[in-house]
Amino acid sequence: MSYCPICDGFLSSFGHTCPPLWEVCDAEDCDDQDWQTIREIDAEEAAREYAGKADSDSGGGPHERTVLVRAPGSTDVKRFFITFDYSIDYYAREA
Numbered sequence: 001m002s003y004c005p006i007c008d009g010f011l012s013s014f015g016h017t018c019p020p021l022w023e024v025c026d027a028e029d030c031d032d033q034d035w036q037t038i039r040e041i042d043a044e045e046a047a048r049e050y051a052g053k054a055d056s057d058s059g060g061g062p063h064e065r066t067v068l069v070r071a072p073g074s075t076d077v078k079r080f081f082i083t084f085d086y087s088i089d090y091y092a093r094e095a
């Protein structure tokens with residue numbers, strides 16, 4: 001198996017196209033230097049990915065956040081409202 005050196009995507013025999021780059025930042029804290037680059041299939045996935053990373057950095061972020069996404073250098077900024085739930089799984093086995 002081989003993987004794309006640019007996006008780490010799996011290179012299949014059907015060919016491969018890297019997903020596009022997006023620039024993302026938190027709407028609450030968004031100066032010019034705060035934009036981060038993420039490679040995802042669409043703007044929504046980029047927003048979700050950014051929120052997931054931001055939360056794991058701080059060890060549990062807010063349950064809601066607004067993430068801004070734009071194509072690199074574009075002034076056309078999309079807004080995504082991110083929500084998530086923690087889930088707790090229970091397992092039972094006969095003792």
Ligand SMILES: [Zn+2]
Pocket residue numbers: 004005006007008009016017018019
């Ligand atoms: Zn690729």
